[in-house]
Amino acid sequence: MPLAAFDIEIAQEIPDGETDWTRIRPGVSCAAVALEGMGDPRTTADPRGEPGLFDPTTHALTRDGASHLVDALQEAVRDGYTLVTWNGVGFDFPVLAEQSGRHEECVKLAMASVDMMFHLFCVKGHPLALDSALVGMGLEGKAKSVKGEGGQPVEVSGKDAPRLWQAGQYSAVLAYCAADVRRTLALALECRKLGYLAWTSRAGKRNRLELPGGWLPARECLKLPEPDTSWMSDPPTRVRYVAWMARPTPSSA
Secondary structure, eight states, rough: OOOOEEEEEEEEOOTTTTTOOOGGGOOOEEEEEETSSSOSOOOOTTTOOOGGGOOOTOOOOOOOHHHHHHHHHHHHHHHOOEEESSIIIIHHHHHHHHSOHHHHHHHHHHHEEEEEHHHHHHHSSOOOOOOHHHHHOOHHHHOEEEEEEOEEEEEEOOOTTHHHHTTHHHHHHHHHHHHHHHHHHHHHHHHHHEEEEEOOTTTSSEEEEOTTTTTOHHHHHSSSSSOOOTSSSSOOHHHHGGGGGGGGGOOOO
């Protein structure tokens, strides 16, 4: 099945050290979807183009705006695409569920999606940054600079995106989100072609995740045997990524 990479950016910053984003309720600022074989990614609008879809105070998508995004993802699935993300199960889908109020639909989308990071986590027991995976596979790393308002270059990262959005740098954040999904799709396709994901650890060790059957949807990853994490002092658990599915997150107005 063809792939459709999906990514969101958030509207409010999450403070350093905060491990529970639900206390912040950051909201969705924008999103992008890259369809395999279909050229440039599709992005959501910005508050200047569709002001009615954004909260005038937080500049996040309203419930209706986020709901339109859920509709678009469901349409892609109906068209035969498999959604693919990097940490979508643990972040993008629960944030979207909270913002749209469509918890059940987002759970179904997440469980049927391919979350490459979650697949790796379920096998190895530890997370991995997207940039590390891209570099490990010999692909272009995450964008460090994009075109902002007026075509001027803007330095940006995932951490910077909420601040830039609040400052009105909508073009920069949309470009950054589009670059992320473009790279996410490229990574998924490269791993599918080669049959593995490779990366280098912080200690300089070369690692590989073999993918003899390709990427697994999240629901199948949850059936995999638990990895040995006895070497870790405080190993994360799968519950951390999927606990939101068991109960609706507080919905926003």
